[in-house]
Amino acid sequence: MAVMAGCLGLFGLVLWADSEVGWAIGTAASYVFLEIAYWAWERRRLVEARVVVGETGDRARLRLRHAGGRTTEHDPHQVVRVLVIHDNVSDSAKLRLRLRRKRPFFGRPGRPSVLTAWRKTCPGAHVNDRKAYWGMPGVPD
CATH class of the missing domain: 2.30.29 (PH-domain like)
Structure with a gap:
């Protein structure tokens, strides 16, 4: 989970310089939120x-x-x-x-x-x- 969130965050930082990447950061944040919710449910x-x-x-x-x-x-x-x-x-x-x-x-x-x-x-x-x-x-x- 952390690796995937880190990769998505790095992808967002790379794209930050050229265009608006709010969607990439939002995607990474929503992915982390969904993984935490699934982990809490699976416990x-x-x-x-x-x-x-x-x-x-x-x-x-x-x-x-x-x-x-x-x-x-x-x-x-x-x-x-x-x-x-x-x-x-x-x-x-x-x-x-x-x-x-x-x-x-x-x-x-x-x-x-x-x-x-x-x-x-x-x-x-x-x-x-x-x-x-x-x-x-x-x-x-």
Whole structure:
């Protein structure tokens, strides 16, 4: 991102001497803004959400692997809401997860998770599933 913004900025400086290059600088600034917005959105995306039992037989923990490569562990009692959205066309599902005092996390499409495991591990959470609101174009629902 920084390299691309630097190249666009250098391009704008080269053109500055000969003509008006406000559009080039505006393009570089908008590109940087869009990359920062995408990075902030991607931080909340999950690649994997797994319930793991501690090595010493402790309580189960919720391990979340984020799209950026970061892995975090949370107490299952912090989970407020779990929503699994089943795709109407393929055998996949998306996960929507909300922890107490945190922004919601969005899972990438993958295999549908078992709701009974979520209900057992996170007793205080509102666990639900639903079908997606959209269907395949041209096919009546």
